[in-house]
Amino acid sequence: MKYLRRTLMAGGAALALFAGFAAPTLLSATAQEINPTAVAPPHGAPGSFADLIERVRPAVVSVTVRQRPDAVQQPSLEGLPPGFEEFFRGRPNGRQGPAPTSLGSGFFIGQDGTIVTNHHVVEGAEEITIRTSDGRDIPADIVGSDEATDIAVLRVRGGGRFPYVTFDDARHVRVGDWVVAVGNPFGLDGTATAGIVSAMGRTDAGSSAYVDYMQIDAPINRGNSGGPTFDLAGNVIGVNSAIFSPTGGNVGIGFAIPANTASAIVQQIINSGRVTRGWIGVSIQPLDADIASSLGLEEARGALIASVTPDGPAARAGLQQGDVILTFNGQQIENSRDLTQRVGATAIGANSRVEILRNGRRQTLNLRLGERPSEQTLASTNPAPNATPEPEQEQQGGVAQSSLGVSVRPLTAEDRTRLSLRANENGLVITTVEPTSDAAQKGIRPGDVIMQAGGRAIRTAAELTAAVDAARRANRPLLLQVSNRAGRGFVAVDVGGQ
Template sequence: MRRTHAALLTRLKWIGLAGLLAFGIGPATAQDTQPTPADLRLVPQSDAQVKLSFAPIVKDVAPAVVNVYASRKVVRRQRVSPFFDDPFFRRFFGQPGGNMGRPQERVQSSLGSGVIISESGTVITNHHVIKDADEVRVALNDRREFDADIVLLDERTDLAVLQIREDGPFEHVAFADSDSLAVGDIVLAIGNPFGVGQTVTQGIVSALARTQVGVTDYQFFIQTDAAINPGNSGGALVDMTGKLVGINTAIFSRSGGSNGIGFAIPAHMARFVASAAAQGGKVQRPWLGATVQAVTAEIAEALSLDRPRGVLIAAVHEGSPAKAAGLAVSDLVVAVDGKEVLDPDSFGYRFATKMIGERSEFTVYRGGRQQTISINLQPAPETVPRDTRELTDYSPFEGSTVMNLSPAVSEEIGLEGVFEGVVISDVARGSTADRVGLRERDVIRAINDRAVETTRMLETMIRTPPRVWRLDIERDGRISQIILR
């Protein structure tokens, strides 16, 4: 006769009690009833407990997780033998003349994951999944496929927003409050690793506010040991309520496979980017107009802090919201809207995810006393026209695109604390500028000791090339000189 779990448990209890009585041990007194860790390990007492599963969560969320296929056309010229310059060889082999040959078109493709976040078919994924894509398609877990339009690309957060070209309604997942996550919380990662199809892995939140990951400009990640592999990028990290707590974006691996260290962009940042897409397709971050620096152990000791925390205000720029609010050099900012700030990365994340038009409260220590400073959240101004120019004349800058700097341009490209001059916004691969070693975000300070103030001025200067080029280039706050003949 088959015994149920309850009957078996009852029998075990009676056997245990009989054994205790046989050894002369009576019922426990009040002081003996304190539970031990072993007592807390209970045998499942019902079929429902035996069958506990994540399946209901997966069933709700999986239809909202999609595969993202991105493709782009690349045109290359195939080099051929110089013998084909000879008319005889061209006629014999049927090849065109010239050493560069005929241009060939090739299609490059990439595969990743995405999450549907609205009934109308809005999808959020990683920027690197669809970077430079000409066509994007999404495939649902029921094998339906749809074309999608790119609504927003934000390289600084490594996020992108797509819109499915089909009328809904679509199954979608709601955002969770990623700030409420705690280390040890159980999470599920859903995506398409290695292109094998939709896959679910389970783990815990290993750490919060991870920085120095090197994936986005805003270093503030959820770390998890749920298996994340190539192809999971853009997929969902969900909690036990089936809500989206993060967008899987990177792994730490020397072999290319999962080593139990994965990183996800918090849902708070993903929601901020999605809101920007819904309001016009452009991310506008608030401008502080101040430069911050990390608090080292030495600085913490000098300020009589119990530990290094917060950020120090290193510079405040004229006409900025920071200046208007009364923020001063040497102020120590320890919290933004009640959320603790540990370093410049966490400060940047907390401030950059605030909405334009609101106010933000900074908890500040000045002279050993705590106070609150209210900052008006407004976009960075474009003090001069950006005047974007592609430089094609023979010079070290051939193949680069330059712009006039302003607070707005600096904020867009992530150039902190530099608001005047000319900046390189793009460098074509294989161009003279690329071979010289010029890079995006380089600020051109001077040519042959003559200051470069605008893009128009730069273009005029390179039209009469000197015998020797002496370039003063500012990169990462340091000015280096490049000498070329």
């Protein structure tokens, strides 16, 4: 099975990803900007990349990180034979092994020793050492880091003058353009590889909603994390971040953070030590064709509000669960990712106009953006749903809803406790689901609770029947808000035509 891997190398006994360090490449490095115009891009396939690599490689560094013990995920010790627990915790007889280390890449963007790398390279760092292309080991400190885009900025201690490279705007890059990657794969300092841009705007290459990745086929591997991707003029057009691979080795699919995204984040970190983003205080889910149809939309464009943060900007402006955000400051919202990026790029405190669809009617609301909390704060406030929620046992009884293929019963106090629902929240518990029904195909299971139907809160089987009848008369799917142990969201279920 293929899966996405960060290109970081980590050290450690059973978790080791590399065996040792290669001997450093000894090159002289003078403090000068790498002049992109000095390397004229050849027409068609270049005869050699040697001149380009010779000029840019002095600006590329290895980044070695000694991690805090509490920042390293330990392997599970359950089920190990007697005596093996101590080995995996450290050394036998309680003696601890060496501090875990990881290895990545980076590059100078200023002669003062400012370095760009990945957030995941330096996350949990206790000590950071960079190795220059001429073999010098220099301690460095974190200026700032942004988990959402996987960008970090370091600065070497003690000053000095270092060769550096510059970002270019990656928006001019086209699929098929030549690229060169320089980094530290598997601990081999100063390794250069070449290939082409395979695709642009990859939104499914990672978990970040703020990065549309550039896909390249220039070989990158573990340890390339944070290294630069160059165009043939010697400009940095991407920061290597992840690979898609069944083994962790190169299979020709790598992903880089485009330079226009990376440079904006780097500048924020240099200016203030951190990255801030606009925030409206909602959780959103994508619109699919069935949900769009259930709402009377001709196209699945927009972002559906699944929940609203109490006393957040959206709540104060009057946005509600089930609203569909159609435009933001006059710009059409294509999907939930588009909304996240537009809001994140808007200044904190700015007044913004949001056009929504509610109960079939369009209206415009005004809100003032807040500052997006940290990822840790958001995770603690809105825990991520379980990837595989515990299935509910099928319950007997309930009123059959033949058009939906389910049976339901009223909500009880025990159900509210099980699903962490408020005392004033109502709904209907699903007791059975027909295996061949559309509801079953959409993932609805016994024990789930229907909170809303057709945009209205329900608490009786008669109210659900009325919503089903209304959807059938309109020849639309019925939009349900469903709550279970995995969270709360909307799903559109076919109820059959007239």
